[in-house]
Amino acid sequence: MGKIFLAKTNKGLSFAAFVKDHNWLDEITDFFKKRDILLDHNENKFRLEKNLFDNYFKGKKESFHSLPIDFISGTPFQRKVWLETRKIPFGKIGTYKSIAHKLNHRGYRSIGQALSRNPLLIVIPCHRIIGSDGSLTGFGAGLEVKEYLLRLERGEASA
DNA sequence: TACATAAGAATAG
DNA sequence: CTATTCTTATGTA
Numbered sequence: 800m801g802k803i804f805l806a807k808t809n810k811g812l813s814f815a816a817f818v819k820d821h822n823w824l825d826e827i828t829d830f831f832k833k834r835d836i837l838l839d840h841n842e843n844k845f846r847l848e849k850n851l852f853d854n855y856f857k858g859k860k861e862s863f864h865s866l867p868i869d870f871i872s873g874t875p876f877q878r879k880v881w882l883e884t885r886k887i888p889f890g891k892i893g894t895y896k897s898i899a900h901k902l903n904h905r906g907y908r909s910i911g912q913a914l915s916r917n918p919l920l921i922v923i924p925c926h927r928i929i930g931s932d933g934s935l936t937g938f939g940a941g942l943e944v945k946e947y948l949l950r951l952e953r954g955e956a957s958a
Numbered sequence: 959t960a961c962a963t964a965a966g967a968a969t970a971g
Numbered sequence: 972c973t974a975t976t977c978t979t980a981t982g983t984a
Binding site for chain 1: 963
């Protein structure tokens with residue numbers, strides 16, 4: 800399916816996304832640079848994460864709830880949305896509207912906006928959020944990925 | 959303050 | 972019923 804770029808602080812995982820191309824990596828590294836976060840290329844530190852993702856892509860109900868995460872970016876609102884999204888159980892889906900409702904918000908669109916900036920793909924299952932009519936509205940990493948992930952959770956994955 | 963948004967609702971076909 | 976357009980609210984820079 801592709802490679803996944805992971806980044807973590809000493810507090811927890813802070814970034815996870817599919818690697819697009821080299822240029823994309825530059826942007827990410829730049830992102831961390833601006834925050835004075837040094838990147839240490841040490842894959843050994845990601846044993847746990849790797850294992851979790853491995854489970855997930857095997858179709859196991861990995862919720863990542865045990866994985867410590869660290870929001871290096873994000874406004875209070877975004878975090879609320881992310882945390883709420885994270886509560887969605889494996890295999891289930893939610894709508895922007897439902898999230899908004901839980902947060903006592905009327906800003907459906909803002910939910911999507913927050914999710915679009917989700918730095919923790921999969922860990923925060925933004926792919927489980929779809930439009931109120933059941934349509935896949937959008938996805939940062941590409942709708943293909945979203946579709947794939949949803950099928951994966953339905954047990955129809957084909958890698 | 960102005961811009962952008964992964965939505966929604968409404969309308970037309 | 973589906974496709975298309977328009978509207979509105981909210982977050983962010």
